[in-house]
Amino acid sequence: MQNFPHDHARSRAYRWGEDGLLGIADRECRLCFSFALWNGKDGILKERLFGLSGPEGNHGEDVKEEYFYLDSTPTHSYMKGLYKYPQSAYPYSRLVDENGRRSKYEAEYELVDTGVFNENRYFDVFAEYAKNDPEDILIRLTIINRGPDTSTVHVLPTLFFRNTYSWECTHEGCHMKPKIILEDDMLRTKHDTLEPFLFDVGKDSDGNTPPILFTDNETNTKRLYGIDNLNPYVKDAFHSYIIDKNVNAVNPKQRGTKVAAHYILSLEPGESKAIHLRLCIAPKDGKLVKLDQKTFDNIFKQRIEEADLFYGSVIHSKLTNDEANVVRQAYAGLLWSKQFYHYVVEYWKKGDTGEAPPQRRLEGRNAQWDHLFSRDVISMPDKFEYPWFASWDLAFHMIPFSTIDENFAKSQLRLFVREWYLHPNGQMPAYEFNFSDVNPPVFAWAAWRVYKIANHKEKRDRSFLESVFLKLLLNFTWWVNKKDVDGKNLFGGGFLGLDNIGVFDRSEQLPQGGSIQQSDGTAWMGFYALTLLAISLDLAKDGEKVLEPFEDMASKFFEHFVQIVDAMNCMGGTGLWDAEDGFYYDQVKLSETGKEIRLKSRSLVGIIPLIAVSVLEGDKVDLLPGFRKRFEWFLKYKPDLKAHIGSRKSTKSEGHCSYLLSIPSREQLQQMLKVILDEDEFLSPYGLRSLSKFHEKHPYIFEAHGDKRSIKYEPGESESGMFGGNSNWRGPIWTPINYLVIEALERYHLYYGDDFQVECPTRSGNIKNLKEVASELSFRLSKLLLRDENGHRPCFGDDKRYQSDPHWRNLLLFHEYFHGDSGKGLGASHQTGWTALILRHIQDLGKEREEKHDSK
Template sequence: MEDDRQRKANWKRWGPYLAERQWGTVREDYSENSDSWRSFTHEEAVSRAYRWGEDGLLGITDRQGRLSFALALWNGKDPILKERLFGLTGPEGNHGEDVKEHYFYLDSSPTHSYMKALYKYPQCEFPYQQLREENARRGYDDLEYELEDTGAFEDDRYFDVTAEYAKNGPNDILIRVTVCNRGPETAPLHLLPTLWFRNTWSFGRSGEGYWPKPRLSKLVPGQIESEHASLGRFRFFAVDDDRNEPLFLFTDNETNYRKLYGQINAEPFVKDAFHEHIIGGHSRVVSPSQTGTKAAVVYEMELEPGESRTLQFRLVSEKEMPTDDRSQLLGSEFDEIFDSRIAETNSFYGDVLKQWPEQSERAIARQGFAGLFWTKQFYFYSVRDWLRGDPGKPIPAEARSSGRNSEWNHLYNRDVISMPDKWEYPWYAAWDLAFHMVPFAKVDIEFAKSQLLLLLREWYMHPNGQIPAYEFQFSDCNPPVHAWAAWQVYEDSDQGDGKDRQFLARVFHKLLINFTWWINRKDRDENNIFSGGFLGLDNIGVFDRSQPEHVGGDLDQADATAWMAFYCSTMLTIAMELASFDESYEDVASKFFEHFVSIANAMNSLGNGLWDEDDGFYYDQLHQEDNVTPLRIRSMVGLLPMVAVGVLNMEVIDRLPGFKKRMMWFLENRKTLSSQITYLEKHGDDPKLLLAIPSKSRLKAILRYMLDETEFLSDYGVRSMSKFHESNPYKVQISHQNFSVQYKAGESDSGLFGGNSNWRGPVWFPVNWLLIEALDQYHDFYGESMKVECPVGSGTMLNLKEVADEIARRLTKLFVVEDGKRPVNEGRDFLNEDPNWKDYVLFHEYFHGDSGRGLGASHQTGWTALVINCFDRLQNRE
């Protein structure tokens, strides 16, 4: 890691940066109606070359996505080779997009010097159509129809396919593939380790990122030579098949225009040649010269029940080849290198988790970290080129020039980025990434810092200061949590030589631009009350909060306003830290202090504020001409004002005389700002000041809702909406339209946001973690002087740090085995009981508010990896 950081050796050049779904993405959509799912389908991906990336099964690629390696499989029954993961689009399913496969990330070191992942491949014909038809038939009140429901794993008739990677050097990658027949009968399998180049030569472009056509070619038995203008020359070595050289196939990564469009192919050998050769028996579709830009080695095997077979491969730069003797490269040294890398990885995590006594919790954390590392992805997107199309290709529809992302002409992304989920969300999302970096900082602080800086680069951030939200609409507003994540990473950045103030300053300067964008764009009436649309919380409102004009009004949002106060508080903390070393930051610290107080005042004002004195809760308000309607939904929207809190140490303030002078002047001359809140308090003799939106009494009122198990507090964390609304739906008539919201513990019953909107009850890790941290801040100030009943009605009084611990404990319960079951697997007994499944953990996007069942994207290890921070917190408490 240190050699890589100092650029002595490029240990991170190769990694799991290969997407798991490139089809169905906005980048690959060149349709007239911007229907990305239907414009490039799973079926077309077999035969159509991608423009912006590649996908594969348990694969790797280099950090510029030039050369990829992945597995292809065929069980003798499927209509196509299994080269990529299958799933349903939003319109096809009853609960949004969903991958319909079973795979698990099992291990990875930070430099990817060792990696391991598992795919479970059914021996029956893969039920593509059955999954489509049944999920289309089911309604919102039904569960999703999953792969196991089809009987695909009945009697354990499947293969475990395990891919492992170990690096002998930065460009010397050893590959070990193990296949095991879990079924009761002998079963056939074709295994095709596949090597191919991303197509950068067919689109009429040149320059950075566009290279001339490279070449893969067969050398002596068992070897493929790879030549690329930028990557250099590599050799791929393949083990023999039962002491006989396996079959080598070559073709080009080119679209099969004849099959897809009835046109003449520009090249004789095309992307789907291996399907046609293996399944169709057509021998002339592959290159007889054994050259091309895509190559595979074919292993045909019959595996007895319980039989395993392991195959070895090696991809190595000619400059790093210790020898060209295949028997040595794949000989005894091979296993020794693997053993060494595994031992190093175990040692690394042993140090990271040394305070954790429970082996079961360590195993959960190891898979959580593995998921973080495996969901890195090479991401390429030049909006300018995408909008205008490529030379020699059809001109995009006119509507594209003013449609999706058209105002992001400057955006040019070509980096390895942390994804939310490489199948369901194979594109970065700003607020997701910010949360990812908090657990990432525990194991790879350099990557965490670089990712946060990356999204602030001028080729990412809009010239107006907006941070790109996500591929489907960069102009949407994600909650402004970037500053908070940067501060968290900074706090963890001391590697023995002090904290990285340069990183903090670099982030701060760019965030000043972003903060100004928020102030100028989202404060409609310039009264310090903000609107940001759905802000990542999707359907949490009574209507689509991104389009309040559809109901004839403007929306003042409690969460948007709280997010801005939270942003101010964090920027104030950063400015004061930097001012401790450079007094020029004192001026801007004063500015954020004033902003916070003004926002808190506006939010708490009894006139036009967002606090409801009768209910003791914060609500959104809809403004229609002279009419103001508070939308009395008890949801996460009203809890988020709690997170806008900061504790200022008077000793630090005393060391900043410029800041202190302006702060005291402001307090003395702006006494009329608010008489309803305690935005600034001095607690007893403790030299601390508290900046918070809710006063002490209002905080207690909110906590009475949050810690009530009949309201927000579930066995597995804080729900996104109060369970009160299960039997008491919120109903309102607006502009002669009737709206209602009801608590839904699981998947949404709404078609908003493609049916993939699920904020009306389930538990979400990111907001839970912010609540935990906020409670710590309040406890730092109030200490033992503030205790609350937790849970409400129990008679147990806890201080606020103990409340935070209790929420963290409930979140960890999702994954811990109790009475033989993990709540996350609720309703899927095979995941709890089967010895070949029960040790594997899925990190879902969100969780059922009552049962804890995992829901949504099944590999969203990014922010759900925050469970590691919860475990760590509880271990430190012990």
Template sequence: MTAEEERLTADRNRQAYWRRWGPYLSERQWGTVREDYSADGNAWAHFPHDQARSRAYRWGEDGIAGISDNHQRLCFAIALWNGKDPILKERLFGLTGPEGNHGEDVKEYYFYLDNTPSHAYMKYLYKYPHTAFPYTQLVQENQRRGYHEPEVELADTGIFDDDRYFDIYIEYAKATDEDILIQITAINHGAEQSTLHLLPTLWFRNTWSWDLNSPKPQLQQGDSKGASSVITASHPTLGDRYLYCQSTALLFTENETNSDRLFGTPNSSPYVKDGIHDYIINGRTEAVNPQQIGTKAAADYELTLAAHQSQTIQLRLTNRADLATPFAEFADVFALRQQEADEFYQRITPNQISDDARNIQRQAFAGLLWTKQYYHYVVADWLQGDPTQPPPQRHNPRNSDWIHLFNDDIISMPDKWEFPWFAAWDLAFHCIPLATIDPDFAKRQLQRLTREWYMHPNGQIPAYEWHFGDVNPPVHAWATWRVYQIEQELYGRSDAQFLERVFQKLLLNFTWWVNQKDHNGNNIFQGGFLGLDNIGIFDRSAELPTGGYLEQSDATSWMGMYCLNMLEIALELTKTNPTYEDIASKFFEHFLYISDAMNHVGEENVPLWDEEERFFYDVLHLPDDRHHHLKVRSMVGLVPLFATGILESSTLDRLPDFKRRFEWFIDNRPNLQRNLAALSTSGARSRRLLAIVNPIERLKHVLQRLLDETEFLSPYGVRSLSKIHAKQPYTFAEGGQIHTIAYEPAESTTGMFGGNSNWRGPIWLPMNFLIIESLQKFHSYLGDEFTVECPTGSGQWLTLAEVATELSHRIIGIFEQNAAGNRPVHGGNHRFHTNPHCQNLLLFYEYFNGDNGAGLGANHQTGWTGLVATLIRDCSESDITQTQYLQSISSTVDRC
């Protein structure tokens, strides 16, 4: 067991609280729904970036490379000033949804370089220009551009030309679970001397301005021994903490709103949230408290760095008041923690992989861990308002039917700037790579979503902050099952209690789906939005412009997948409780009904399978009883692949009651086997296959399109929309209106969802990951005898395991250096292809250009894009040869 695993074990057993302190600070609290108390619900306008430096937050805090305790009582982050900016750089800047031609987007360069699950070692890089930050230029130019033009990024302004910037490295190493060593290194990459103010900042989250019963904590200079370079932080529940600083000026103010600046009303104190900003930028000495007390404080280091010079500042945040030489052991502790991090990740991926692949994996894991965030949102209190503030005057307030929701947890975020709130289906995918390095945290995430203070009383899982009532794909049973399996495989632990606890709550969620999203009670589901934004010709989260309703291939397939995942879990739980055989039978039968409904041709049912084009499509039912296949060749028609499961003969032999019910259905419900994978036919090793896509009649047809490079198959994975629609856009006319969808490999050209998401061509990792898993399952049944042409028309025939491997390598190739030394992920950003200070830095975007692999959307959405770390580990299962890799995949499927 590595040292990191020993720390996690101690935390699990409550012997030490290694997770109490971590990177839990948001990167954007302004512009969020939580902070929106406006009448019209315009969160971006109610609390803009310009107010963030002056206005106290209600529900959380933000900062650069920051940490906090697990209830965000005390926060630490860095602030910077280059002598030219009009604003003290305390938080990351980006465009609001209305400001950007492609939606909200952070306009900074920062990188998560390393992290461990206990956060015993963390490393972060921020690139800070020498010249004034181009706030206005970025807003104006992006507002000027239309949907058909690319976004303007920070590098496009020329601000980094000739390397005129600082690299700011922020590192944390824990000596103990309550003793955090902090090291900040500034490097001047420019050819001229440049000055930098570096301000490590410590502050308390403001709770006292909203709650009359919340006592006000205090920061003050010095400790009980009279040391002047110490900030003592005293909090009623956290206790005392000490920030030891290397000798410099200490500045104190209050983390309270500057009402005079924002609203023209008097401040209760001359010391307010932007007091340090005013002192540094405007030279207002009266803006900081000469008594050296407050609730926000910073150490001011003014560094003058010659060309290519670096300088390091050390600090220590600890519960120890007895440190005579607080910085003496820094070198040893940092070296040890870095070594232990290396050992831990070598344990996670022990096989031989390239240095480049290991770097990609390490940064992907780091991004997942850095993107943890303290998330606080009590909907009832938010709706009602606070006793010290005027009551909110909202029109049609958001989430008013979610008053039970009480969030006060550390949660894995999709992106701490663009999406600083949990998203239910994103989180399910986060848990897969997280389970590899920290199964305890992954399990807690899934348990949280199904607890009574999250899940709606009707059984719905909350989607995301802007609209908890939206519908995301039901992937939580899949994630629960996979997390359970990963912990078994890597750590030898079978947490049946976790499995059963989540399963019981998912029964409620499954019932919600059946009751709410099956329009005609015929096992064909509507779903609506399903997180895929603009995948279709209509906004599926709104009423259809044509009237009527949409029967969705993807919604129905997700439910088929849900049935199979619940079946797998129930069968596992029978090992300790035989009564789960009955529940397993229930999900087995329900899957057969869903599969039959998708495929069956009859007078009462319109199949989602189109026999003429041999693909799955949505069906639009109009008010006059007409119906149409919407022949958009998209990911919607590939989702049926996900509803695939394997029944081992040993499982059937172990469960006689379930086997009896299984065989009864085969004998007495032959109609439910029409167009369905043969249940009575055994595959490799006497396995049985449950699948919506019949492997004999339909699987090859679907895969022929999936593996066609003129359709779905990109050099970098599977596109979300067939490229055939580039030359042949799909058009549907009804009621005098024409609706069209065309292939768009990169940014969206529609404002349907604010232009910040596109499912009309780009590559999305979560869907590719599920495709790969599905192919592996099909292979475990069909064996090596079943081959397909990959790519279509190439003359190369591969087994489905080999196809899965090929897709994995194409996705990993987004991030790897190619023969020219470039990484496709960086697209046209030449600095990251050629500059030695940037070449090995990675961003894990929301999605990727379907033609060239360039990163798009939220550029730090490591959450589900972090799945690449899992793909790299899977590919490393081969020691040297492809054959050994395929053998290992087969054995992994057998174990699962």
């Protein structure tokens, strides 16, 4: 929402949110806890992560830190994270300068490349949280010297209030300045909208209470703007006190809105020391009873045992230790990436009291989203590189989330169709950068999957499904009205989350004008219609009752889907299908001549039609007489469209038929899979590439009226500046589309059975049915994160630390995407959300072993 350099961060009070190392906050981010570090050499306290912005990085925005989410329960009764802190000065300038010097054809210059981890000269800082009860949190910071020499580190556990008072934020509900004071050797908080909390600071390693430093979480206007501070005690006071030796920087009256305990730890090589803290609501009936060390440790021990017990019920028992470790850290990443997100467009546009906002706020991106009022805990793609929600990312997040926290998954999906998120016209907000961008419509699929995954209950949550469905009708209508330019069921939509996958930015005005009929946009709408059809059919049967309004909606989505299939395959002769190549392509219609040109680059754009598939069982259709009647009428009186519906005897219910609803016919699917399963095209050792490797030697070139564009296969970081980098869809492997393709192949197998077989890989001579093909893709995808027979984990490439160092090799990162040939992790390093979809494929390894064992 507003940009300023990292150098300002320590001195500026944030209004809309806060940051900190492996910290926690209440659900509205009022009272926050994190910690700061100083190794005696850095020019600033290490209070927050450092990274490069898009223009600074040669491949877009990029975090330059080593931190890991190791464990968490869904209730956060236990959490564990790790930050690796170098013992030498952090190379801020070197990272900026070297990455600025490098071109897009060179690799990123990473923190490890600077040598700061050589000879293991760093501290491991573990942050652990254990709840004694929901409002009583024990904190344990454990610092280990991994280096060969004795080293000293300053550790500052810090408690602070987000500054909601300086800007008269009336919607925050806080009218008085909060405060933290020292009272009876304990820190006590006071805030308008929070219960009083106590912060109990533990003894240092010598048994002494550390010094307590006080200041206020307010901007240092003197340092930033040369304007005298109204308050002498400002946000960066601890930096001034410790590094600049300015003893007057902190408040001697021992009160403020930001406080830290100052520990100085000297550690021998390999030595470990721990700091113990406690944050809890102040008892209403008297003084807090302190916990002795044994009780403190026992509570941690109990919470860790409970976490182990919980994940023992979640993680398949037949997984190896390495596989189970990957699964558990993936869940930890999901849970640690829940974040308070605050953005009220109306207030943002109005600006602060007595200060006119910049004109760009009133006319720029998001200006038409006055209704959007976000002050919620939301699942983020990445809390550092993408610290804002992305709606289609979030939909994928909820699939693994539903296994461990069904209620959170449902509440997140409900949230984004509420009136303070969903636009009055039915559009769903994309993400902070531009709410009006168009993401693929996957929310209905996510809601349907979450609803079905929760099958441990005797009765599924119809209320959840119905409430989401009714709002999604608005969103579906928005798509139909806004993105079908010619009214022919061929949809646009723009880049649709695939960023730079095309020869040009599909969200902008096309070269030489005109419009684009998108293979993926149209397929997404087919997928959307099929999912809403499935939901309608489910809601139409409530016990013994048949609810006619849902039957009516089912008929509507059934007919709409078939019309989309007809448009994709038959409009203008062959629609978007190219019979010669056996593939679907986007099509550009030039405005001047009306000429239609197929964009014959083989990418995910042409694979997405495969995912729009569903199987209707005749026995279930018979339970809905109204739908059955209209279904039969359609088959009788729409013979041209009937050809798009497959029919065969049901293997599930004798005397009934199964009906296949899909975009590609059997013959088209057979042709598509020859391309998709070709290792010289899409099939990588680690899943499906986003662009065919064919374009490595044969770039696709688009030319119209002298305007010439090209696209080639780029397996790793993008060489294109489109979208600022860090968003490469021109070759790497992305988990979400792989996940949907695997699901779709399983549905095709449900209909075709073992009769439908293909070579996998193409030209290999290995014949497999579609369930086996799905299993093969699933296995390849899971290999990204698992050690192979040589102990090598593909996602970490040639980094010897992660491959062999005992203090690194069991740590996991869940990258945004992966190199199309080597499987190395790329992009945002903590985008656990949709990369956690791999969990299903790793869990499947355990199921396969169990089935093999049972068959014996």
